[in-house]
Amino acid sequence: MKMTVGGRAVSYVLAYLFALLALYPIVLMISSSLKTNREIFASPLSLPKTFSLDTYKKLWEAVPFADFLWNSVFVSALSVLLITVFSAMAAFYLSRFSFTWTAGLYFFFIIGLMIPIKLGIVPLFLLMKNLGLLNSLWSLILIYTASGIPISVFILTGFFRTLPIELEEAARIDGCSHFQVFWRILLPLIRPALATVVIINFIHAWNDFFFPLIFIQEESLKTIPVGMMVLFGEYETDWSLLFAGLTLSALPMIIVFLLASRQFMEGLTAGAVK
Amino acid sequence: MRWLIHLFPLPALVIYTLFVVYPIFSAFLYSLYDWNGIKRGVFVGLQNFITLFTVEPFNEMFWNAFRHNVFYFVVEMIVQNGIAFGLAFLIYRKIRGSGFLKIAYFMPRLLSVIVIGFLWKLILNPNYGALNSILAKIGLEEWTRPWLGDPDTALLAIILINSWFGIGFAILIFLAGLQSIPEDLIEAARLDGATGLRMLWKMILPLCMPAITIMTIFTFIQAFEAFELVYAMQGSMGEPFYSTDTLAVYFYRMAFSSGAGDVTLGLGSALAVVLFFIVGSVSALSLYLMRKREVQH
Numbered sequence: 001m002k003m004t005v006g007g008r009a010v011s012y013v014l015a016y017l018f019a020l021l022a023l024y025p026i027v028l029m030i031s032s033s034l035k036t037n038r039e040i041f042a043s044p045l046s047l048p049k050t051f052s053l054d055t056y057k058k059l060w061e062a063v064p065f066a067d068f069l070w071n072s073v074f075v076s077a078l079s080v081l082l083i084t085v086f087s088a089m090a091a092f093y094l095s096r097f098s099f100t101w102t103a104g105l106y107f108f109f110i111i112g113l114m115i116p117i118k119l120g121i122v123p124l125f126l127l128m129k130n131l132g133l134l135n136s137l138w139s140l141i142l143i144y145t146a147s148g149i150p151i152s153v154f155i156l157t158g159f160f161r162t163l164p165i166e167l168e169e170a171a172r173i174d175g176c177s178h179f180q181v182f183w184r185i186l187l188p189l190i191r192p193a194l195a196t197v198v199i200i201n202f203i204h205a206w207n208d209f210f211f212p213l214i215f216i217q218e219e220s221l222k223t224i225p226v227g228m229m230v231l232f233g234e235y236e237t238d239w240s241l242l243f244a245g246l247t248l249s250a251l252p253m254i255i256v257f258l259l260a261s262r263q264f265m266e267g268l269t270a271g272a273v274k
Numbered sequence: 275m276r277w278l279i280h281l282f283p284l285p286a287l288v289i290y291t292l293f294v295v296y297p298i299f300s301a302f303l304y305s306l307y308d309w310n311g312i313k314r315g316v317f318v319g320l321q322n323f324i325t326l327f328t329v330e331p332f333n334e335m336f337w338n339a340f341r342h343n344v345f346y347f348v349v350e351m352i353v354q355n356g357i358a359f360g361l362a363f364l365i366y367r368k369i370r371g372s373g374f375l376k377i378a379y380f381m382p383r384l385l386s387v388i389v390i391g392f393l394w395k396l397i398l399n400p401n402y403g404a405l406n407s408i409l410a411k412i413g414l415e416e417w418t419r420p421w422l423g424d425p426d427t428a429l430l431a432i433i434l435i436n437s438w439f440g441i442g443f444a445i446l447i448f449l450a451g452l453q454s455i456p457e458d459l460i461e462a463a464r465l466d467g468a469t470g471l472r473m474l475w476k477m478i479l480p481l482c483m484p485a486i487t488i489m490t491i492f493t494f495i496q497a498f499e500a501f502e503l504v505y506a507m508q509g510s511m512g513e514p515f516y517s518t519d520t521l522a523v524y525f526y527r528m529a530f531s532s533g534a535g536d537v538t539l540g541l542g543s544a545l546a547v548v549l550f551f552i553v554g555s556v557s558a559l560s561l562y563l564m565r566k567r568e569v570q571h
Contacts, residue, residue, distance in 0.1 A: 015364045016371075018357070019378035022442065026381055028404055029393050044404045045411075082289075090286040097279065105283065112294050114557045116499045118522065119546035120297025122304065122529050122539060127297065146293035149286050178279045207386035210502060214530070225386040232392055242396060246389050253384045261377050268443065269450040 026250075033244035040239045055244040062234075062241065065248060067220045068227035072252075075137050075223060076205040079144035083152050083201050084194060086145070091156035092182050096168070106157065112150030117143070118210060128215060139215045140223070144208070148201040159193035160186065192267075199267040206253060224249045298550065305547045309539035322544035332541065339512070339519045346433050346520065347497035354437035355489055358444035363474075365445070366452040376449075380442030387439070391506025394435045398422050422507060425517035432518055436503055440496070444489055451485025452478070484564070491560050498553050501526065521549050 032040055033055055034048040059065070094106045117124075124143070125134075133139040163186060171185050187194075209225035216222055219230075231245040257264055305322050308315035326332050361379065365372045382390065397404045400420035409417045421431045455478065463477045479486075501522035504512060510527050512519025528542030 011364050011367070011369060015361060015369055015375055018361055018441075019375050022378050022381055022438070025393055025397060025438075026385075028397065032396075041402050044402060044407045086286040086289065090283040093279065093282040105287075108295075109286070109290065112290060114495075114554045115294060115298050116495070116522075116550065116553055117294055117298070118499065118501065119525070119550055120294070120301050121526075122543065122546075123297040123300035124293065127293075142289065142293050146289045149290045149294075153286065178276075178282075182282075203384070207384075209386060209388045209506075225388045229388060239396065239402070242392065246393050250385045250389050253386075254381070257381075257384050258377075261380075265376060265380060265446055269446045 029243055029250070030247050033240060033247045035240055035243075037238060037240050040243075055240045056248070059231075059241055059244045059248065063227060063230060063245070064220060065224075065227070068222055068224045068249075069252070071137060071221060071227075072206060072223040075140045075144070076202055079141050079148065079205045080198055080201050082141070082145040083148040084197055087149055087152035087156055087197060088187065088190070088194065089182070090149075090153050091160050092186060094153070095157045095160035106153075109150055109153045112147070113154060115150075117147045121214065125214060134215055135218050135221060137216075137221060140205075140211055143211055144201070144205045148197075148204065151200060152197045155197055156190065156193055159190050163189055195263060196267040199264055203253075224252075301543045301546045301550075304540060304543035307540050309543075315540075318540070322540045323548070326541060326544050326548070335516070335519070335524055336521075336545070338516055339521045339524045342429055342512075342518065342520050343498050343500065345429065346436075346500050347494055349430065349433045350437055350440070350493050350497055351490070353434065354440050355444055355448075355486075355493060357437075358441050358489075359448050359486075361441075362445045362448035362452060363478075365449055376442075376445070379445050382439050383442045385439075387502040388506050390435065390439055391503055394431075395422065395507055398431065423514055425514050428508065428514060429518045432503055432507060435507075436500070439503075447485050447489050447492075448482065451482040454485075455481045487560060487564050491557050494556055494560075495553055498522075498549065521545065525549065 028045075031047055032044070034051060034053075036052075039048065090109065094102055094109075128134050128139045133142070167185060167189075168181050171181050176184070207225060209223075209229070212223045212226040213229075216226065219227075222230075228245045228249045231242060235241050304314070306317060306319060308318045308321070326336060361375075365375060369375070385393070398406075398421040400406060400418075400423065405421070406418040409415065419427065421427050459481065460473075460477065463473060468477060499522055500520045504518050504520055504523050505526065508514075508518045510523060510530075512523050525542055525545045528538040528545060
């Protein structure tokens with residue numbers, strides 16, 4: 001489609017204006033973290049006059065960020081691994097075999113897409129208490145794994161169905177078992193869908209703060225989002241420290257995203273619109 | 275060893291059943307009992323639901339929060355999805371630097387809601403916040419206000435921040451929808467003399483319907499589950515004066531802070547069930563309609 005010169009100019013202004021609107025608060029967050037409190041109050045919008053990491057040193061002493069980081073990595077990595085392996089196994093079964101119950105089982109998994117799991121938080125809390133998992137990172141891993149399964153089974157089953165059945169038949173004639181067909185033939189072929197599943201669940205597990213807020217009390221077991229929350233109660237007036245806390249908790253994700261932005265964005269939409 | 279195949283779905287099934295299905299199912303049961311703190315009391319049937327809808331202050335609280343959820347949905351549809359569609363359309367029409375633009379638009383989506391909440395709380399701070407400073411600088415001094423402290427602006431501010439957060443994702447969905455339109459259909463329409471707005475209205479929007487439907491369902495679910503941002507910015511009371519309260523925040527209050535008395539666990543579960551039915555029925559209905567339309571095509 002052709003656009004007039006005026007229309008083109010307006011498009012560019014709008015598109016870049018919104019980019020500024022999206023980025024500005026993030027830039028402001030980072031630049032404010034490098035300022036002193038006095039500088040923030042006197043000139044909130046300007047860039048920092050001198051570059052200083054003093055605030056970060058102070059932050060490091062105020063919160064055990066290394067612990068938080070490790071907890072977040074551990075919880076996210078393990079949840080994502082479990083989701084991916086278990087969902088792929090289930091999706092393989094659901095897409096490649098048709099027993100009387102497969103359709104029903106698929107439907108049972110898919111209802112999870114519509115269940116707001118937060119609404120089950122009271123029974124979930126009591127369940128975790130009975131299992132002795134309150135104040136344990138395992139409570140988070142189990143919940144993220146469970147709640148990530150519906151969307152992952154949905155995406156992977158759809159993807160498995162697009163693979164030609166002949167591939168598998170050939171492998172079976174060559175004497176492959178179910179497991180070998182799954183592991184050696186099909187899994188490598190659905191790599192793009194696996195990437196999608198990994199990304200969606202990773203963002204969710206990494207950023208969530210609802211479940212750690214409820215299940216984790218012990219300081220050293222907190223994940224980054226809840227760990228940082230402490231700052232906002234205790235250092236209410238120290239703005240540069242607050243901005244530094246925000247920056248530090250956002251940074252790992254921003255770095256991962258910048259390294260793999262294409263994969264991220266394709267992954268998030270694959271399967272959503274056919 | 276053929277039976278071994280039946281073990282494949284088992285781990286997913288067990289974990290999912292135990293930590294998603296069972297808690298929701300239990301919440302249904304809890305809603306039928308009179309709960310006194312930790313211990314389940316007597317079976318009261320639908321009494322909790324009746325209380326929720328007819329007894330003050332519960333009924334007022336419910337409708338107040340419900341209105342806010344509806345408002346959340348409407349504003350997000352107009353602001354977040356409207357702007358997102360416009361921007362996706364610009365990128366679709368080949369604007370320079372679209373790679374950078376996509377990354378920029380998506381950036382906010384990477385931050386934890388807790389980070390977003392506090393970041394904007396600092397930006398909107400009435401004394402030193404950046405927004406009021408900017409307004410003063412460009413001569414709009416009389417517009418400055420305590421955005422989050424004023425019941426008239428607090429809810430809208432939160433919804434706009436949520437739109438800021440979600441717009442990048444919406445753009446990606448719409449862009450995927452736009453890019454799935456076959457070139458030759460557009461070409462044919464142009465040869466028939468369709469231009470500009472007519473083309474958008476008669477060709478592009480209808481062909482984007484799957485993406486628009488998906489985004490509408492997402493937005494609806496998200497609007498009716500709205501919790502994190504409100505909690506991070508305005509606490510569990512939906513301050514100021516419940517002006518930012520949502521059903522999920524109200525539910526959290528009933529389940530975890532006994533501010534509304536200590537017999538609210540059954541009532542909270544009843545609220546969870548109602549919320550579940552609102553979200554579940556609307557998304558099931560729209561999925562059904564979508565499926566039906568696909569079959570007709």
